Amino acid sequence: MNExxxxxxxxxRGFIxxxxxxGGSTPKALAAYGVTEDAYDSEEEMFNLVHEMRTRIITSPAFNSDQIIGSILFEQTMDREIEGKYTGDYLSEKGIVPFLKVDKGLADQENGVQLMKDIHDLDDTLRRANERHIFGTKMRSVIHEPNEEGIKAVVDQQFKVAKQIIEAxxxxxxxxxxxxxxxxxEKSEQLLKDEILKHLEDLSNSQHVMLKLTIPTNANQYKELIDHPNVVRVVALSGGYPLDEANQKLKENDGLIASFSRALVSDLSVEQSDEVFNQQLQLAVDAIYDASVNKN
Known part of the structure; x- marks a missing residue:
């Protein structure tokens, strides 16, 4: 581990x-950026275009280490280069810690939740992540209903995979x-917190995890998780809230910082000049940073 x-x-101080x-969400991300599906004829062309978009974001002066402490990458982004360097190395030299999304998407809903699909090549992915100087990983499940059996299954699966990642x-x-x-x-969040706490208590002193959670209905619902010695950091996803609403909710939670995706880039467009693009990105970075470090 890179200490x-x-x-x-x-x-x-800052956010991720x-x-x-x-693959499944890339067309939507490109469309939101102003690149419609008729602009590419193959998956390869699609991923080339999304890497151009991400390169434009990462190389922008607005994407700075004074406000952004880490960034989560897609596997293809990790394996591609920016200005002659692998993306993780480029970020590290910029002072931003690289993470990698490792899940393969969501299974069908059952018991009110969606588990992760089997990550069949996880060992190989983790090996390559180390070769690319990646610091950590991210994996997503979704809880739709306060179903105790379903939420327990989500947390059990997440921590089982997390221990394999820690071993790497x-x-x-x-x-x-x-x-x-x-x-x-609200009930789903209480059940989730209880299950996470059970698993945290089973970790050794040297085993560390991070948590990425939906901004809770009740402010400071996750303070016990934030303060837990095995938790490096708790970050929040925007969850579909508009940027202003997500930031306001985030400000109500002490110690919780952002890890936004759509809310970060929602005002960016392929048609913008570099000057306008950088200005719009800086506005979003400033607002998310402020919500992450200045609490109500």
Whole structure:
């Protein structure tokens, strides 16, 4: 483990930028950026275009280490280069800690939740992540209803995979997202917190995880998780909230920082000049940073 990166993620002020849309969500991400599906004829061309988009974001002066402490990458982004360097190395030289999305998407809903699909090549992915100087990983499940059996299954699966990632000397970001339109979001969050605490108590002193959670209905619901000695950092996903609303909710939670994706890049367009593009990105970075470090 890179101790310098560990210290930066644990102790520095700022937020984590999520640039990890994968195969299924890439067309939507490109469309939001102004690149429609008729602009490419193959998956290869699509991924070339999304890498151009991510390169433009990462190389922007607005994407700076004074406000952004880490960034989550898609596997293809990790394996591609920016200005002659692998993306993780480029970020590290910029002072931003690289993470990698490792899940393969979601299984069908059962018992009110969606587990992760089997990550059949995880050992190989973790090996390559180490070769690319990646610090940690991220993996997502989704909770739709306050179903005790389903939520237990989500957390059991997440921590089982997390321990495999820890064995590879990487820090896992565990992301059991609670749908903001959940039938009873507040109850789902309480059940989730209880299950996570049970698993945290089973970790040894040397085993560390991060948590990426939906901003809770009740402010400071996750303070016990934030303060837990085995938790490096708790970060929040925007969950579909507009940027202003996500930032306001985030400000109500002490110690919780952002790891936004759509909310970070929602005002960016392929048609913008570099000057306008950088200005729009800086506005979003400033707002998310402020919500992450200045609490109500």
């Amino acid at each position: 310098k990166h560990f210290d930066r993620i644990k102790n520095n 930028a999520a640039l990890d849309q994968s 000397d990487l820090v896992p970001i565990i992301e059991p997202e609670v749908d903001i339109n959940s039938t009873d979001k």
